[in-house]
Amino acid sequence: MESQNISISELRTQNPNLRIYTIKFFDKRFTTTVTSSPYEIRKWIRSTWYHYSAYRTQLIVGLGVQWNPDSDNNNPADTLQLCVGSRCLIIQLSQTDYVPELLRRFLGDTDTTFVGIWNHSDESRLEQCEHKLVLGSEPIDLRYKVADRFGEYELQRASMESLVGRFFGYHGVGKDPNVARSEWDADWLDDEQVLYASVDAFVSFQMGKEMGL
Numbered sequence: 001m002e003s004q005n006i007s008i009s010e011l012r013t014q015n016p017n018l019r020i021y022t023i024k025f026f027d028k029r030f031t032t033t034v035t036s037s038p039y040e041i042r043k044w045i046r047s048t049w050y051h052y053s054a055y056r057t058q059l060i061v062g063l064g065v066q067w068n069p070d071s072d073n074n075n076p077a078d079t080l081q082l083c084v085g086s087r088c089l090i091i092q093l094s095q096t097d098y099v100p101e102l103l104r105r106f107l108g109d110t111d112t113t114f115v116g117i118w119n120h121s122d123e124s125r126l127e128q129c130e131h132k133l134v135l136g137s138e139p140i141d142l143r144y145k146v147a148d149r150f151g152e153y154e155l156q157r158a159s160m161e162s163l164v165g166r167f168f169g170y171h172g173v174g175k176d177p178n179v180a181r182s183e184w185d186a187d188w189l190d191d192e193q194v195l196y197a198s199v200d201a202f203v204s205f206q207m208g209k210e211m212g213l
Contacts, residue, residue, distance in 0.1 A: 062205030
């Protein structure tokens with residue numbers, strides 16, 4: 001996915017419990033935190049609620065999950081990616097002993113709108129993971145919203161690349177199948193995995209925000 005218009009760079013940090021990246025996505029930039037630390041998960045959620053307190057009862061969150069390719073369609077989520085504004089979080093679910101109660105509250109908030117692309121299995125994969133995460137509302141699949149917006153119903157079956165091209169005019173945002181099938185339960189996610197998961201959540205948030213969902 002990395003190209004002239006899409007790139008990733010890791011920021012130096014002395015904290016062994018997380019990694020922070022800056023991602024350039026065409027004319028936008030955003031940050032992604034990658035962690036399995038319950039403390040860092042709580043910190044990100046508190047910071048998000050603080051920065052977006054005015055939208056607390058109508059928060060839009062880009063959401064996606066990744067899973068180990070060696071398993072079947074019922075396989076649980078290994079990572080959970082969240083994005084609000086220019087801040088994304090990738091939680092390594094398979095690498096943490098427990099998740100904080102604050103994450104359960106965040107995901108279970110019925111006033112929050114979760115959005116994604118081709119996300120029909122995300123809710124069940126989260127419920128099947130060892131942490132048994134439950135969403136307060138069914139996540140919206142943006143394919144149908146974008147199709148309605150443009151009156152082009154073939155977009156209901158479109159790839160993320162096609163949706164992003166039609167919605168934003170950004171081209172070349174393809175999902176590398178090799179990255180999609182990589183080991184998402186690994187101790188250490190590589191840059192391509194981080195970029196893949198981050199762009200998925202970021203694009204979902206941006207679409208949801210622009211459509212006022």
